[in-house]
Amino acid sequence: MSENLVEIKNLSFYREERCIYDDISLNIPKGKVTAIMGPSGIGKTTLLRLIGGQLKPDSGQILFAGQDIPRLSRSKLYALRKKMSMLFQSGALFTDMSVFENVAFPMREHSRLPENLIEKMVMMKLEAVGLRGAMHLKPSELSGGMARRAALARAIALDPELILYDEPFAGQDPISMGVVVRLIRDLSDALGLTSVVVSHDVPEVMSIADYIYIVAEQKIIGQGTPEQIRQMKSELVQQFIQGEADGPVPFHYPAQSYKSQLLGENS
Amino acid sequence: MVSKKIELMVGLFVAIGIAAILMLALKVANAGIAGNGKTYQLYAKFDNIGGLKVRSPIKVGGVVVGRVEHIKLDQEDYMPIVTLDIYSNYDNFSEATSVSILTAGLLGEQYLGLDPGFLDEELGIGVLQPGDFIEDTKPALVLEELIGQFLFSQDSED
Amino acid sequence: MLERIQSLGHNTISTISGLGRAMMMLLSAILQVPNPKKGWPLLMNQLFSVGVLSLLIIIVSGGFIGMVIALQGYTILVGYGAEASLGPMVALSIIRELGPVVTALLFAGRAGSALTAEIGLMKATEQLSSLEMMAVDPLRRVIAPRFWAGFISMPLLTAIFSAVGILGGHLVGVDWLGVDSGTYWSVMQAEVDWSDDVLNGVIKSVVFAFVITWIAIYKGYDCVPTSEGISRATTATVVQSSLIVLGLDFILTALMFTN
Numbered sequence: 001m002s003e004n005l006v007e008i009k010n011l012s013f014y015r016e017e018r019c020i021y022d023d024i025s026l027n028i029p030k031g032k033v034t035a036i037m038g039p040s041g042i043g044k045t046t047l048l049r050l051i052g053g054q055l056k057p058d059s060g061q062i063l064f065a066g067q068d069i070p071r072l073s074r075s076k077l078y079a080l081r082k083k084m085s086m087l088f089q090s091g092a093l094f095t096d097m098s099v100f101e102n103v104a105f106p107m108r109e110h111s112r113l114p115e116n117l118i119e120k121m122v123m124m125k126l127e128a129v130g131l132r133g134a135m136h137l138k139p140s141e142l143s144g145g146m147a148r149r150a151a152l153a154r155a156i157a158l159d160p161e162l163i164l165y166d167e168p169f170a171g172q173d174p175i176s177m178g179v180v181v182r183l184i185r186d187l188s189d190a191l192g193l194t195s196v197v198v199s200h201d202v203p204e205v206m207s208i209a210d211y212i213y214i215v216a217e218q219k220i221i222g223q224g225t226p227e228q229i230r231q232m233k234s235e236l237v238q239q240f241i242q243g244e245a246d247g248p249v250p251f252h253y254p255a256q257s258y259k260s261q262l263l264g265e266n267s
Numbered sequence: 268m269v270s271k272k273i274e275l276m277v278g279l280f281v282a283i284g285i286a287a288i289l290m291l292a293l294k295v296a297n298a299g300i301a302g303n304g305k306t307y308q309l310y311a312k313f314d315n316i317g318g319l320k321v322r323s324p325i326k327v328g329g330v331v332v333g334r335v336e337h338i339k340l341d342q343e344d345y346m347p348i349v350t351l352d353i354y355s356n357y358d359n360f361s362e363a364t365s366v367s368i369l370t371a372g373l374l375g376e377q378y379l380g381l382d383p384g385f386l387d388e389e390l391g392i393g394v395l396q397p398g399d400f401i402e403d404t405k406p407a408l409v410l411e412e413l414i415g416q417f418l419f420s421q422d423s424e425d
Numbered sequence: 426m427l428e429r430i431q432s433l434g435h436n437t438i439s440t441i442s443g444l445g446r447a448m449m450m451l452l453s454a455i456l457q458v459p460n461p462k463k464g465w466p467l468l469m470n471q472l473f474s475v476g477v478l479s480l481l482i483i484i485v486s487g488g489f490i491g492m493v494i495a496l497q498g499y500t501i502l503v504g505y506g507a508e509a510s511l512g513p514m515v516a517l518s519i520i521r522e523l524g525p526v527v528t529a530l531l532f533a534g535r536a537g538s539a540l541t542a543e544i545g546l547m548k549a550t551e552q553l554s555s556l557e558m559m560a561v562d563p564l565r566r567v568i569a570p571r572f573w574a575g576f577i578s579m580p581l582l583t584a585i586f587s588a589v590g591i592l593g594g595h596l597v598g599v600d601w602l603g604v605d606s607g608t609y610w611s612v613m614q615a616e617v618d619w620s621d622d623v624l625n626g627v628i629k630s631v632v633f634a635f636v637i638t639w640i641a642i643y644k645g646y647d648c649v650p651t652s653e654g655i656s657r658a659t660t661a662t663v664v665q666s667s668l669i670v671l672g673l674d675f676i677l678t679a680l681m682f683t684n
Contacts, residue, residue, distance in 0.1 A: 279477075283480075284580075295623070296617050296618060296619040320615040322613070324609030334611065371509060376612055
C-alpha cells in the first residue's frame, strides 16, 4: 500500500452522552477507493463530516496530507476544503439554480476564470457524468439518479484530491446504481482521485472498493480487500455481508422477554 | 446572476419606499408646498388668534380661498401677525375687507373668514396688493374671556 | 420538587445557549467584509423575495387600516363636532403605532416564515453543509444577504404602509364623509411632528426589522433538519417574533412618547 492521504488515529467521538466512535484508527490510501461499511445508524456519515472538519472529535487525530483537521484554523480549514469534496446522500443541489449554475458555482466562487472558460469546463464535467443535455434543467426536474450525477459533476468541478461519497447507492434503481458504480470507479482510475465510499450496499461496494473497513458497535470489526473480507471468520462480518436477518446483531430490539411482558410481569 | 426584471422590481420597491418616507416627511409632518397653483400673500394683525394654526383654511362665505402660511409675533407691540396665502385667482379683494377668526362647530377647527368689502374708487378704497395688511381684523373668541365678561356683566347688574 | 428545579435549570441553560448561538450566528454573518461583486446580486435577489413580494399585502392592509380608522374615528369625533381632528388622529395612530406594529406582524408572517422555511429546507437538504464542504461560508453566502434584505426592506415597507394608510384615511374621511381636504392635511401637519412622530416610527420599524429578521434566520439555521423540525421552526418564528414585537413596542412607546 502506497502513502495515505487521510490517516485517522485513535479517534473518539461522542454525541451528547452517546459514544459513536471509540478509539478507532484507519488509513485512506491515495488514489484508491476505500469503502466504509456498516449497518445504518452507526454514524458512517458522521465519519465523513469528521474528515470534512464539520464536526470536531472528542479526542484523536484526523490527518489530511499531514495536517490535523480538527486543529486547523478556520481559514486554513476552508483552504483545505478546496482540495476535497463531498457527495451528499440527497445530492444537495442548490434548488434555485439550474444544473449548469450548480456545477459552475464552485468554479465561480474559487477561481477567477473568465465566463467562457467556466462554460467549457462545466460542459466537460457534465459530459463526464452524461448530463450535458440536461444542463438547463432545474434540480426539481431531475430524477433522483440524475440529481446525484449532477451533484457528482459539481463535486469534481474543482478537481479535488479526495471525494467523500455519502451513501451513493442508497435509493437508486439498478440502472442508475450501475451508472454511479461505474462513475466512481472511472473517476478514481482516470483522474487518480482518492475516494471514500460510505455505504451499506454490500455487492456494489465489493465490486468497486480497493479496501474495505467494516464499522459496527463503535469499533472497526473488520478490514481488508474485498477478497479478504469474504474470507473473514467473524460472525458479525459474515452476517453483514450475507445480509442475514438474525445473528450477532439481533433481529429484536433489546427488550424484556416476550413471555413475561405478555403475562404482565414487570421485570 | 440577477435578472433585469428583479433589478427593476427592487429599484421600483426602493423608489416607492423613499417616496413614502418623503410623503410622511413633507406632506404629513410639516412644511408641504401643497397648494393649487400660484398664491400671493396678505398680512393681518390680530389681538388674539386663539387656536389658529399654520395651514388653517381661509374662507369667503365657506369657500376656501387660501391657507394661513405663517404666524409670528410683532417684535414691537407683541401682537400676532398672520401671513395669508391667497390663491392668485382671487386677486381683487377690497381694502375694506375684514378678516375674523371663526370656529367650525362648537369645538372645531379655527379658520380665517374673509368678509370682502366693497370697492369704491371715489372714496379711495382700492384693491389689496400683495404684501398689504388687512386693517379690519376681529380677534378670536376665547371661551374663558366670554364667560368672564358674562359673569362681570351679571355682577354689575346687581 | 427537585425535578422541577432541575428542569428549570435545564430550560435556563438551553435558553441562554440558544441566545448565545443566535448571537454568534448573527455576528459572524454580518461582521464580515462583504464582497461587492458577489454580494450585490445576492442582496438584490433577497430584496426581491423579502421586500418586493411583501409589497402587495402591505399596501392592501395599509389602505384598509387607514380607511377603517377614518371611519371609526369620524363616528367618534363627529359626536364632539371635532371631525376636523380626523387627520391627526389617522396620521398619529398610523405613524406612531399601527404602521410599525402591523407591518412587523405582517412581515413576520409573510417574509419571516418564508425565510425560516427556506433556510431550514436548505439545511434539511444538506445544501448548507455542501456549501461548507465547498469552502463557501453559508453564513456569508446564505444568511448575511437575507439578514440585510430584511433589515432594509422592513422600514421601507413601514413607510409605504403608513403613507398608504393616511391616503386611505383621506379617501374615507374626505372623499366619502366630507371632511375638508385642507383641514385634513393642515391639522395633521400642525399636529404631526417630524422627529417626535415620524422619526420615532421609523426607529421602531428599524428595531422590529432587526429582531424579526434575526429570529427568522436563526430559527431556520438552527432548526432540526426534518420536515417536522422545519414546520416547528416556522411556527416559532411567527409566534416569537409577533410576541417580541408587541412587547418591544410597549417598551419603545413608553420610552418615546411619555415624558
